[in-house]
Amino acid sequence: MSQQALAKPLDPSEIQNPDPLVVAFCCNWCSYTGADLAGTSRLQYPPHARIIRVMCSGMVHPNLVIDALTKGADGVMICGCHPGDCHYIDGNLKTEKRAEAIKLMLEDFGLEPERFRLEWVSASEGPRFAQVMQEMIDGVKRLPPSSYKTG
Amino acid sequence: MAAKVAEEWLNICGGCEVSILDIGDALLDLLPQLEFVHMPVLMDHKYHGQTGEGDPHKIEIPAADVGIISGGIRNEKEKAVALAMRNSCKTLITLGSCACFGGIPAMANMWTLEEMYEKVYRGSKTTEKSPTPNKDLPPLTDRVYAVDEAVKVDVAIPGCPPSPDMIKEALTCLLTGKPFTLPEKSVCDECPTKREKKAAGGDIKRPLDGMTFKQNAPWEETRCYMEQGYLCLGPVTKSGCAGQTTEAGEAKVPRCIKGYMPCRGCFGPVKKGANPLVDMMGAISSIGLKPEQVADRRALLSRYVGGQGRLKPLPAKPAPAKK
Numbered sequence: 001m002s003q004q005a006l007a008k009p010l011d012p013s014e015i016q017n018p019d020p021l022v023v024a025f026c027c028n029w030c031s032y033t034g035a036d037l038a039g040t041s042r043l044q045y046p047p048h049a050r051i052i053r054v055m056c057s058g059m060v061h062p063n064l065v066i067d068a069l070t071k072g073a074d075g076v077m078i079c080g081c082h083p084g085d086c087h088y089i090d091g092n093l094k095t096e097k098r099a100e101a102i103k104l105m106l107e108d109f110g111l112e113p114e115r116f117r118l119e120w121v122s123a124s125e126g127p128r129f130a131q132v133m134q135e136m137i138d139g140v141k142r143l144p145p146s147s148y149k150t151g
Numbered sequence: 152m153a154a155k156v157a158e159e160w161l162n163i164c165g166g167c168e169v170s171i172l173d174i175g176d177a178l179l180d181l182l183p184q185l186e187f188v189h190m191p192v193l194m195d196h197k198y199h200g201q202t203g204e205g206d207p208h209k210i211e212i213p214a215a216d217v218g219i220i221s222g223g224i225r226n227e228k229e230k231a232v233a234l235a236m237r238n239s240c241k242t243l244i245t246l247g248s249c250a251c252f253g254g255i256p257a258m259a260n261m262w263t264l265e266e267m268y269e270k271v272y273r274g275s276k277t278t279e280k281s282p283t284p285n286k287d288l289p290p291l292t293d294r295v296y297a298v299d300e301a302v303k304v305d306v307a308i309p310g311c312p313p314s315p316d317m318i319k320e321a322l323t324c325l326l327t328g329k330p331f332t333l334p335e336k337s338v339c340d341e342c343p344t345k346r347e348k349k350a351a352g353g354d355i356k357r358p359l360d361g362m363t364f365k366q367n368a369p370w371e372e373t374r375c376y377m378e379q380g381y382l383c384l385g386p387v388t389k390s391g392c393a394g395q396t397t398e399a400g401e402a403k404v405p406r407c408i409k410g411y412m413p414c415r416g417c418f419g420p421v422k423k424g425a426n427p428l429v430d431m432m433g434a435i436s437s438i439g440l441k442p443e444q445v446a447d448r449r450a451l452l453s454r455y456v457g458g459q460g461r462l463k464p465l466p467a468k469p470a471p472a473k474k
Binding site for chain 2: 061101147
């Protein structure tokens with residue numbers, strides 16, 4: 001996939017939060033390697049993400065996501081293996097169920113739905129990682145800074 | 152020498168005081184060791200001198216070894232009383248969920264003070280519209296506070312109402328100079344019901360909706376309520392309501408479970424500072440129930456713990472972006 005296939009650049013007038021902070025939980029076996037591939041392939045994506053490597057996306061408890069969002073992160077992304085590819089057989093299916101709960105809770109905490117995203121990225125999908133990251137960060141840039149942001 | 156005890160009730164229904172009475176026979180053994188020097192629920196003791204001769208800006212509470220506060224802080228008077236209690240008492244105990252976490256009244260924290268006044272005095276259909284009363288009344292605080300948000304608290308006894316056994320235990324510990332702490336365990340850790348398999352699936356049922364149990368059958372034959380599809384807050388609630396001291400051979404059964412009802416979460420979060428709403432939503436989705444079926448999530452899952460910043464008015468939503 002070439003650079004041109006990635007998302008169109010944001011119109012400057014749309015940007016409400018030029019410097020967001022996005023926390024990305026990436027599973028060790030697929031998505032982190034995918035992110036690595038995006039890096040070694042020198043694919044460009046915005047620098048606002050902080051990648052946290054976890055052994056499985058299924059270990060990302062909703063606590064961690066809500067904590068990140070209520071303590072200053074503008075967005076949180078969980079990346080895991082495609083369904084059926086989980087190194088631990090069904091970890092990512094658990095993630096999928098938890099993601100439903102997280103999406104409901106965004107409402108309870110007064111957060112916009114764009115602030116959370118679950119994506120499947122395999123180890124060979126460097127370009128896809130760059131693309132979903134670009135989309136996620138573009139989405140967060142369109143929102144005002146998180147109301148929980150302090151200082 | 153008897154230990155001096157001061158008891159104060161703030162924003163409360165009075166149930167915690169009834170729990171003290173509910174200690175029963177054991178209270179008779181405790182009483183000679185206790186001397187109540189201040190207790191508005193029992194004694195007519197004034198804050199500014201018995202005939203009002205004292206300083207009207209200073210709340211007088213006699214010095215005591217042990218202070219017990221029940222109820223959260225809803226207005227400025229209660230805040231001042233909590234401060235005065237702290238200054239007069241060597242050891243301060245918060246009794247009940249309201250004092251420990253804000254309790255039921257803290258559900259009002261989901262709205263701003265103005266919204267609440269508007270609803271209570273003008274917004275409700277059955278209410279005759281009237282201005283918000285403000286004459287000769289202490290102003291309300293901006294939200295409901297747990298006591299430990301205003302003053303330092305030494306011992307917390309949660310529960311709605313708290314368990315008489317635990318009050319007895321805490322008082323005995325204090326009298327003998329032992330520390331009193333609750334273990335960081337969940338209600339599920341103590342619950343004797345039978346767990347078969349994790350994934351329950353299906354819809355979340357209402358508490359009175361066809362629970363299967365055999366009354367007086369051994370608890371090991373009753374299936375976990377959560378697995379039966381009821382919303383039980385056991386996984387995210389601190390244990391202890393079953394009582395810390397049981398006679399030998401008697402299983403510790405959490406109080407609501409004993410009454411064939413799912414846990415309501417009155418003992419507050421397992422770990423200090425945790426948010427049961429988030430933990431419970433995670434638990435519900437992990438065991439295979441449908442999280443979207445939980446009605447009124449914020450209020451239901453934070454029912455007793457709305458203070459300490461857990462329930463807040465939601466930030467105003469910006470107008471939806473044009474598509």
